[in-house]
Amino acid sequence: MRQTDHVSVTVPYLRIMKAEGRKIAALTAYDVSFAQAMDRAGIDVVLIGDSLGMVVQGHKTTLPVSLADMAYHTACVARGLERPLIIADMPFLTFQGGLEDALRAAGALMQAGAHMVKLEGAGPVLETVAYLHARGIPVCGHIGLTPQSVNAFGGFKVQGRGERGGELRVQAHKLAEAGVDALVLEAVPAMLAAEITRHVPVPTIGIGAGRDCDGQVLVMHDVLGLNTRAPRFVRDFLAHGGSIEGAFRAYVEAVRGGAFPTEAESYAS
Numbered sequence: 001m002r003q004t005d006h007v008s009v010t011v012p013y014l015r016i017m018k019a020e021g022r023k024i025a026a027l028t029a030y031d032v033s034f035a036q037a038m039d040r041a042g043i044d045v046v047l048i049g050d051s052l053g054m055v056v057q058g059h060k061t062t063l064p065v066s067l068a069d070m071a072y073h074t075a076c077v078a079r080g081l082e083r084p085l086i087i088a089d090m091p092f093l094t095f096q097g098g099l100e101d102a103l104r105a106a107g108a109l110m111q112a113g114a115h116m117v118k119l120e121g122a123g124p125v126l127e128t129v130a131y132l133h134a135r136g137i138p139v140c141g142h143i144g145l146t147p148q149s150v151n152a153f154g155g156f157k158v159q160g161r162g163e164r165g166g167e168l169r170v171q172a173h174k175l176a177e178a179g180v181d182a183l184v185l186e187a188v189p190a191m192l193a194a195e196i197t198r199h200v201p202v203p204t205i206g207i208g209a210g211r212d213c214d215g216q217v218l219v220m221h222d223v224l225g226l227n228t229r230a231p232r233f234v235r236d237f238l239a240h241g242g243s244i245e246g247a248f249r250a251y252v253e254a255v256r257g258g259a260f261p262t263e264a265e266s267y268a269s
Ligand code: KIV
Pocket: 028, 047, 048, 049, 050, 051, 052, 089, 184, 186, 207, 217, 218, 219
């Protein structure tokens, strides 16, 4: 075990990991027991995703998730963590209605225990990113398949194929300029994600975005084989790990060693 494995993961530390080519292993969590198991397993970043609307609450999309839901689950998770960086999702409609509203929502998540908030999209979101960044709130961007826009996309579909890739490249650069400290790339071709990763100064964390991102994130339930309609970028680590904590350890090892995701678990251009 390296000495740095004991260091708390901070925002500047993520940049060091990118600079040193050390992969970031991230998972979603929604409660204290799973969060503690992730910490013991060496997970670097824990995301309280609004995916909780689907995997915890049973909704078909993330749209019904409220700020109170996110703050509650963020507090539950944060109580269980020592080393990982904690990112909390800003739910649908908490950052589209004005800068002050966004600041209040982000503040509530930080007070619940988050170290960083995540906002989906670019365009009108850029001003909000810059506003939060200027007020000392670290922000993670999220582009590609942004689940809060599932209705606009007409389903959970791969984004950025062919000429649409240019749009995502521009969004990534603009988000970095606006002040994001990390960037989630979801369901985009592996080559495009690799190119964005090479050119933006902030760490990219991929989900269905190929092995060349600076890190990987998956929904916890998917890693534990609970998704009966899993997309191609999901791997059941419980099958190899033998236990829940073992599955998290196997995931960390596969991400750090570059064994996850494979080409078959990624999208072509
Ligand atoms: O809500 C979530 O879990 C997410 C990840 C899938 C990146 O945003």
